[in-house]
Amino acid sequence: MLDKSFYEKADEIISEHSRGKESLIPIMQDIQAVYRYIPPELLSYVAKKIGITEAKAYSVATFYENFSFDKKGRYVIKVCDGTACHVRKGTLILEKLNSELGLKDGKNTTGDMLFTVETVSCLGACGLAPVMTVNDEVHPAMTPDKVTEVLNRIREDQGGQNE
Amino acid sequence: MDYMTIDGIKVPMEGEKNILSLIRKAGIDIPTFCYHSDLSIYGACRMCMVEDDRGKMFASCSEQPRPGMVIHTNTKKLQQYRKLIIELLLSTHCRDCTTCTKNGMCELQSLAYRVGVHAVRFPNEKKPLPIDMSSKCIVRDPNKCILCGDCVRTCSENQGIGAIDFAYRGSKMQITPAFGKDIAETDCVGCGQCAVVCPTAAISIRTNVTEVWDAIENPNIRVVAQIAPAVRIAVGDKFNIPKGENTMGKLVKALRIMGFDEVYDTNFGADLTIIEESKEFAERLKSGEKLPLFTSCCPGWVKFCENKYPEFAGNVSTCRSPMSMFSPVIREYFAEKDKEEGKTTYIVAIMPCTAKKAEILRPDNFTNGRQDTDIVITTQEIIRMIKQVGIKFETLHSEACDMPFSMASGGASIFGITGGVTEAVLRHLSPDKDHATLENIKYSGVRGKQGFKEASVTFGDRELKIAVVHGLKNAADLLDGIKAGTAHYDFVEVMACRRGCILGGGQPVPMGPTTRTARMDGIYQVDQLSSIRYTDENPLIGRIWEDIIEGREHELLHRAMETEVHA
Numbered sequence: 001m002l003d004k005s006f007y008e009k010a011d012e013i014i015s016e017h018s019r020g021k022e023s024l025i026p027i028m029q030d031i032q033a034v035y036r037y038i039p040p041e042l043l044s045y046v047a048k049k050i051g052i053t054e055a056k057a058y059s060v061a062t063f064y065e066n067f068s069f070d071k072k073g074r075y076v077i078k079v080c081d082g083t084a085c086h087v088r089k090g091t092l093i094l095e096k097l098n099s100e101l102g103l104k105d106g107k108n109t110t111g112d113m114l115f116t117v118e119t120v121s122c123l124g125a126c127g128l129a130p131v132m133t134v135n136d137e138v139h140p141a142m143t144p145d146k147v148t149e150v151l152n153r154i155r156e157d158q159g160g161q162n163e
Numbered sequence: 164m165d166y167m168t169i170d171g172i173k174v175p176m177e178g179e180k181n182i183l184s185l186i187r188k189a190g191i192d193i194p195t196f197c198y199h200s201d202l203s204i205y206g207a208c209r210m211c212m213v214e215d216d217r218g219k220m221f222a223s224c225s226e227q228p229r230p231g232m233v234i235h236t237n238t239k240k241l242q243q244y245r246k247l248i249i250e251l252l253l254s255t256h257c258r259d260c261t262t263c264t265k266n267g268m269c270e271l272q273s274l275a276y277r278v279g280v281h282a283v284r285f286p287n288e289k290k291p292l293p294i295d296m297s298s299k300c301i302v303r304d305p306n307k308c309i310l311c312g313d314c315v316r317t318c319s320e321n322q323g324i325g326a327i328d329f330a331y332r333g334s335k336m337q338i339t340p341a342f343g344k345d346i347a348e349t350d351c352v353g354c355g356q357c358a359v360v361c362p363t364a365a366i367s368i369r370t371n372v373t374e375v376w377d378a379i380e381n382p383n384i385r386v387v388a389q390i391a392p393a394v395r396i397a398v399g400d401k402f403n404i405p406k407g408e409n410t411m412g413k414l415v416k417a418l419r420i421m422g423f424d425e426v427y428d429t430n431f432g433a434d435l436t437i438i439e440e441s442k443e444f445a446e447r448l449k450s451g452e453k454l455p456l457f458t459s460c461c462p463g464w465v466k467f468c469e470n471k472y473p474e475f476a477g478n479v480s481t482c483r484s485p486m487s488m489f490s491p492v493i494r495e496y497f498a499e500k501d502k503e504e505g506k507t508t509y510i511v512a513i514m515p516c517t518a519k520k521a522e523i524l525r526p527d528n529f530t531n532g533r534q535d536t537d538i539v540i541t542t543q544e545i546i547r548m549i550k551q552v553g554i555k556f557e558t559l560h561s562e563a564c565d566m567p568f569s570m571a572s573g574g575a576s577i578f579g580i581t582g583g584v585t586e587a588v589l590r591h592l593s594p595d596k597d598h599a600t601l602e603n604i605k606y607s608g609v610r611g612k613q614g615f616k617e618a619s620v621t622f623g624d625r626e627l628k629i630a631v632v633h634g635l636k637n638a639a640d641l642l643d644g645i646k647a648g649t650a651h652y653d654f655v656e657v658m659a660c661r662r663g664c665i666l667g668g669g670q671p672v673p674m675g676p677t678t679r680t681a682r683m684d685g686i687y688q689v690d691q692l693s694s695i696r697y698t699d700e701n702p703l704i705g706r707i708w709e710d711i712i713e714g715r716e717h718e719l720l721h722r723a724m725e726t727e728v729h730a
Contacts, residue, residue: 040342053325055349058341062330069342 082122300353355517355668393579407681412561430571432489463659541669573693
């Protein structure tokens with residue numbers, strides 16, 4: 001069971017939308033904007049409030065890669081794996097990130113909840129390949145060395161608490 | 164009249180909504196997985212593809228007929244197309260046909276044969292998903308799912324529940340309850356309508372045949388069968404007997420051959436229900452409380468009401484279902500004898516219904532702490548048992564049920580069809596019981612296949628308003644109406660399955676339009692041929708009432724309300 005504050009926040013978000021099935025996606029987007037993921041309990045809660053079944057809401061939520069039921073780190077790093085990035089060795093960027101952060105076996109969030117690494121099919125910035133974003137901040141023409149730089153800078157911003 | 168040409172046959176257009184209906188009208192059995200006339204059109208399976216005279220291919224289920232169209236249903240191109248689809252479906256499908264519960268009845272299996280798939284070129288790289296055995300009524304095996312979506316649409320469109328839906332996409336797509344939960348954790352009521360439409364064994368009836376054979380084998384167990392009204396007009400389906408024909412006599416004989424000790428008719432239990440429910444209705448009318456009275460025979464409906472409309476749970480009749488009234492009476496009847504002979508009575512209920520498998524486990528259907536009905540097997544399962552033994556069912560000579568529960572009224576026999584409970588209660592309550600009055604009740608509006616029926620009947624000095632609904636979506640609409648104050652009724656009959664138990668989740672499939680009509684006619688025929696038309700005329704009731712029931716009505720015939728509803 002989630003803390004009461006989650007449901008209050010959900011109520012607040014729901015009240016900003018019409019109470020119909022058409023509001024499911026905008027509401028889920030708003031919830032995800034707040035928590036960086038959708039707490040499963042809230043999906044069921046929203047479904048009930050807007051009059052659709054839990055199974056239907058789950059169906060929509062799992063259809064889109066963008067929605068996640070897993071808690072994400074404070075910094076969500078998206079590595080582009082589109083054609084342009086792929087041929088310019090985007091895979092190396094991903095490998096470097098995973099090894100630097102100790103992520104393997106399908107795990108994509110660090111234990112300290114600081115980083116989440118995801119791949120996306122295209123970020124729409126093929127001219128800057130290979131590209132990655134950190135919380136929507138674009139990092140163009142990435143190299144494995146630059147990955148280390150970016151990660152270190154973030155860790156420094158966090159006051160060295162992860163060292 | 165407008166015409167279109169299908170495989171060279173000129174077919175008249177008579178308002179058909181899609182080309183598929185016209186193809187079938189032309190006598191061509193075009194294959195489908197996802198098309199059911201009472202569900203929305205989905206167009207997913209692509210089996211019903213046709214080609215027009217310009218070589219354009221399209222799905223006939225989702226295409227409007229236009230006058231003058233020229234359609235081919237079986238060109239070389241189409242044959243290859245269907246074959247490839249089936250091959251691709253099979254490539255990710257569990258192919259252990261010989262051990263599958265649907266073996267011999269599977270639509271995928273028969274279509275694979277029909278279109279001529281003899282080998283599958285693609286290896287199955289899908290990781291097996293766990294089988295969901297959480298429900299007492301149905302089993303979900305996602306490894307056998309072909310994603311036609313029939314179950315999803317049945318559950319949401321017809322039943323208004325939506326316990327399952329598609330999840331994920333592309334090659335990862337599956338049909339599941341939200342968050343991959345067990346089906347038992349959802350609002351599933353166990354009606355089994357998903358299993359009815361499922362072309363494979365992705366959703367099938369949870370079978371209890373082994374338990375029954377074990378009981379029959381045990382010499383210390385008295386195995387007693389009770390047979391529900393809707394079973395007798397459907398069991399013949401799988402033995403080349405015309406659809407809808409009453410084969411009760413043959414079924415009784417078959418059960419005796421199999422080793423059942425006593426065979427009774429659940430219709431006797433229905434007569435008990437008519438008495439108790441009429442009494443309850445009269446009392447509520449007098450007090451004016453808890454109206455409308457909702458019927459309680461259908462376990463799918465009772466659970467639906469508790470899940471989704473708990474505020475109406477108190478309006479549901481406290482009467483047990485006919486099956487659950489009958490079982491404790493049978494047990495009482497044998498109590499002494501069991502003691503003398505050192506035996507236990509084991510009650511097997513043969514039902515058209517999957518939800519009954521869960522009903523018998525409800526604490527409000529226990530008497531003195533003991534489960535009343537030991538096991539429920541569906542019509543499909545009894546057919547399997549008959550086939551296991553190798554009985555030539557169609558050649559059997561009919562036999563009658565055992566005394567003292569062998570007679571029942573015609574009113575009881577129509578419990579298996581929508582409107583039947585209402586009609587039987589009206590017959591019972593009616594002060595005049597001459598032929599003309601009974602005929603009039605027939606035409607009061609309670610009969611027919613419409614999902615929502617209304618009737619108005621004079622009772623004493625007042626006009627009773629009655630509603631009859633079947634299909635839980637219709638029930639939900641009705642309840643919403645009552646909640647909103649736009650609908651007022653005194654008596655409401657609800658059945659979870661469309662047209663009632665005759666099309667229940669445990670009945671043999673397929674249940675196409677011809678079968679549906681035949682079963683409706685069949686069950687009314689049983690009533691029409693009964694010399695006893697209403698409960699008061701049943702000469703056996705009086706004796707049983709005196710010997711067993713008198714003074715113990717609450718204990719034996721009603722649901723124990725204290726343990727129930729919101730527990």
